[in-house]
Amino acid sequence: MRYSAGLINTVREVPSEAEVISHQLMLRAGMIKKLAAGVYSFLPLGYRVIRKIEEIIRKEMDQAGAQEVFLPVLCPAELWQDSGRWSVYGPELMRCKDRHNREFCLGPTHEEVITDLVRREVKSYRQLPLNLYQIQTKFRDEIRPRFGLMRGREFIMKDAYSFDCDEAGADVSYQRMKETYQNIFRKCGLKFTMVEADTGAIGGNFSHEFMVLADSGEDLVVSCQKCSYGSNIERAECLPSKEKALPDAPLKPVEAVLTPKYTAVDEVADFLKVKKDEGVKTLIMKADEQEVVVLMRGDHELNEVKLKNLLNAVDIVMADEATIETITGGSVGFSGPVGLERVKIVADYSVQNLFNFVTGANKKDTHLVNVNWGRDCPVPQFADLRLVTETDRCPRCQDKLTITRGIEVGHIFKLGTKYSKALKAEYLDQKGDEKTIIMGCYGIGVGRTMAASIEQNHDKDGIIWPMPIAPYQVLVLPTDVTDKNIKDTAHDVYKQLLACGIETIIDDRDERPGVKFKDADLLGFPLRITIGSRSLKQGVIEIRIRKTGENLQVPKDDYKNRVIKLIQELQPQE
């Protein structure tokens, strides 16, 4: 590729729309361009990266025995009504109507479509197991598209679906995808970690996420320093807190204390001279329009996903002021469990062992001290409802936990029969009995993987592409194309490398060297060969490694071998 013939426009200044580094660099490198919020065009260099990631995915998926298909983006509403998700998916589903007023949606994921296909095609156990995948544009009308390719409303996703006769087979399929995903991300040159995850709107029994660790990540990843335990914080289990021995002395009588204007746990604890973990905070939530009171220890945070799963709710939000006042009869900031009737109360395990604790009085500017379960308020339902913190211990091995930010680039689910049952995807087994197919589904965000790679591989000068997904492996850079000797040598090197099957681009623009060096760094090609008067005089070829900044001077007759070797060395190690 000749640079001068390419559509490559780099920009010096950071566009104001970009917050995270991958977004900034992709815009500055002219790899993507925004058309609308969360909707991006890929320009030639950017699209080359996408295609490289896609090819790695295809190769690994095919090797795992999966077959590629291509499903429609436009999906009829009926299928979604059958699965029940037409109403559940909410405004995130891009809906539209055709000229006959029939309803459709733009596929945000394809369980319905693929299950429909399979139920029509598969009749016998002889046709199973099956793993079908596609790489395609998905649509989700996200409330807030963010961070460029990281969270778009239109995005490229690889989605795969497995179909098995029984649980054992489904486990094998799941396991195979788990390994395949690790291969894919490793071959893309990413550092990642696999964690347990919540199943969310897709549903199913259990799932794993593949996380690229990066500060800009939207997820929090909990991992054990000792064993292999890793989990999305949404799912991370909390070990029950150590039991506090009940006091020998009889429980103290409840007392109301004036705490004017103090609503925050910190303030109340300070004011009453107690520790934060000696108080119970009371959250009034709405779970699908049903009010529920949640009790947490003062120093803990609610994990909304756990609450959602406990209540089997679709949507959880904080109740508004009016609702809180109706339920508690008091003002916001002074809620407590005492005297609450006719409302569901759930509490985190950590408050189970508290006694003589502090809580709101459901009365303005008032808190209660020495509250005790049973005596002063009903004993609520206890459950694991809180967010893990770094002071918690690993639920598997009791060692220390760390919490880091991560970008979810892949997610695999064991679905079970959620969709096959709803859509009646069945087969006949050996005995001729009708059985429901067991499913799994497996997603990879292709654009997000590209963004995550940049988050992980960049420096102050720009992108540093891992070799396997770089738009070009080598950039040949003549410092001055008006010098015939330099120009001819550069073109010769360029042709030689192409002849070796190396993906090469030559910066044949009539620009000053500084401009070309800056662009080379920004665009992030792994290897750069500089042809200038300096190296010509010395009779050497100069190879620069983007990642390390190392400059190699190699003999003219050996440079091809060196380039080939360097390309190999820069491949991810097995």
Place this chain on the structure above:
RNA sequence: CGGGGCGUAGCGCAGCCUGGUAGCGCACCGGUUUUGGGAACCGGGAGUCGGAGGUUCAAAUCCUCUCGCCCCGACCA
């Protein structure tokens, strides 16, 4: 959807408060000199000032409405 911010040339911004010729830097086009880490000078093209309505002799500027975009929360590959 709630909270905050921003819409002026392809990009980054000034001008708005106090109404009166639409500006700067980068990028782009032509020219001269330059050429190993974002060159200098000369000349040039490019703008419905997000949109609609209003106030006014006069609106980028004041008022009302509206649309878009970005950031913080709920969603997720």
